[in-house]
Structure formats: structure tokens, C-alpha cells
Amino acid sequence: MPFPLKAQDRTLILGHRGAKGYAPENTFPSFQKALELGVDMIELDVHITRDGEIVVCHDDSLERTTGLRKLIGELTWEEIRKLDAGKWFGPEFAGAKIPLLEEVLSWAKGKIPVVVEIKRGFGEREDIVERTIEVIRACGMEGDVEVISFDHRFVKKAKEIAPEIAGGILYVGTLVDPVRAARDAHADALHPHFAYVDRELVEQAHAAGLAVSTWVVNDPETARLLASWGVDCIGSDYPDRVKKALERL
Numbered sequence: 001m002p003f004p005l006k007a008q009d010r011t012l013i014l015g016h017r018g019a020k021g022y023a024p025e026n027t028f029p030s031f032q033k034a035l036e037l038g039v040d041m042i043e044l045d046v047h048i049t050r051d052g053e054i055v056v057c058h059d060d061s062l063e064r065t066t067g068l069r070k071l072i073g074e075l076t077w078e079e080i081r082k083l084d085a086g087k088w089f090g091p092e093f094a095g096a097k098i099p100l101l102e103e104v105l106s107w108a109k110g111k112i113p114v115v116v117e118i119k120r121g122f123g124e125r126e127d128i129v130e131r132t133i134e135v136i137r138a139c140g141m142e143g144d145v146e147v148i149s150f151d152h153r154f155v156k157k158a159k160e161i162a163p164e165i166a167g168g169i170l171y172v173g174t175l176v177d178p179v180r181a182a183r184d185a186h187a188d189a190l191h192p193h194f195a196y197v198d199r200e201l202v203e204q205a206h207a208a209g210l211a212v213s214t215w216v217v218n219d220p221e222t223a224r225l226l227a228s229w230g231v232d233c234i235g236s237d238y239p240d241r242v243k244k245a246l247e248r249l
Contacts, residue, residue: 015033015239016043018031024086027085029086031104040112041112042114043115049077054101055099056100057072083097109140109144115168120154130161132147146188147165148167163186166189171190172196178190179208182205188211189210198229202229212232216235221245228249
């Protein structure tokens, strides 16, 4: 199936880091919860370890979610896989691990599309884009993944390596020419923070053949307004709230 951001008859719902409001972000309990809540796709973040493995974690530091005051780029996968990334959220999630991207994509295949945000971690290896594309291809998920980043050079590189994989540019602010920014990165979609979305932006993007996917929307009224403007996808920590709100439209 082609990546399902365009040509939809409704606004899609994306689970931000899984279902971040209900389970420890970027872990299997969070992804499974998002699936149970009926999201259209899940979003996750990736970093690269010292030994070149692509792991699913938002921060470049492990302190917030595991308690270890180390950077991902300083450690090997064998060291990271031993950490507990669940108990910080609640005792019932103790033992949840930081997964490999390969593990999540293998689980998602045939179930749900995945948006992969490539992060730029301090001191990390330079080959994170190449390695991420290798993992996506190895899992046979080229048509069910979108690669996004705040580093638009990452998106451009990913599209040059794998033009068959959808790409999107993340940003917070009002760009002078968002279509030009997307074109410069060879992107297929704009991913602005919701505070910088308006009807004009959506119309401009759609006229240029670009999708608009926004984040992180947890308020039902905001979700309904964005959907009324034709936003293609809304990311949320509480995707069930957004789903319920949009069902009333």
C-alpha cells in the first residue's frame, strides 16, 4: 500500500510516540496501545548507537526515560538493551525496553504504517540516515513508512537514497515559503506544529501536491478546527480523544 497521507476522504490520526499519554513513549506497550485505540499510523523517533544500531528513543540522552546519564551515541546496543524504559512512567510498565527500529517495523508490518523521525543526537555517528534506510528496506516497509526530520538535510538525503520512501519536513514556525522548503528537501509532506497551521497553508500545500500532517494535538476542539481546514493527518498523545472528536464532524 502507498503511504496513506494523501488522497484520503478524512483526516487521519497518528499516535505520537505510540500512545504517549497512556504508556511509556516509544516502547512496545505504547505502540500496542495506539493500535488498540484505532490509530491510522504510529510515529516514533530514532537515534544511532555507537556500534551503528538504530534504536527507538526520542531524547539523545537516556536519563529521562531510563535514569542512566549517558548519551545513546556513547553506548552500544548491548548496553542499551539492558535498560528499563518503562518503570519511569508507572510500575506496571517496569521492564519495557528501548526497541530496535527493526523490531518495531517487523511488528508493524501488515498491521500499521509508521512515521520515522530521524533525530540528530549530540556526538552521534554521521550515517544515521543510511542505516535507517537500510533497516526500512530490510523489513520490506518502503511503502508503509514516512521518514521525517527537523534536519531537512536528513530528509533530502533519505529521498536521494530511497526516492520510493515518503519524506516530510518537520518545523516549528512560519516559513516564508513552505512549498519551496519541501521542494528543497525533495519532501512529500509538511509537518508543522499545529500552532503554525492555518487554512491558507493547507490550501497552498495541497495545490502543490503536498500533504499536511500536524502535531501534537490533544484538544478535541483544536482537532476539529484543523480537520475542517483539510489537514491530512493529526498526531496526538491521546489519539482516542482526537478520534472521538473527528467522528462528530
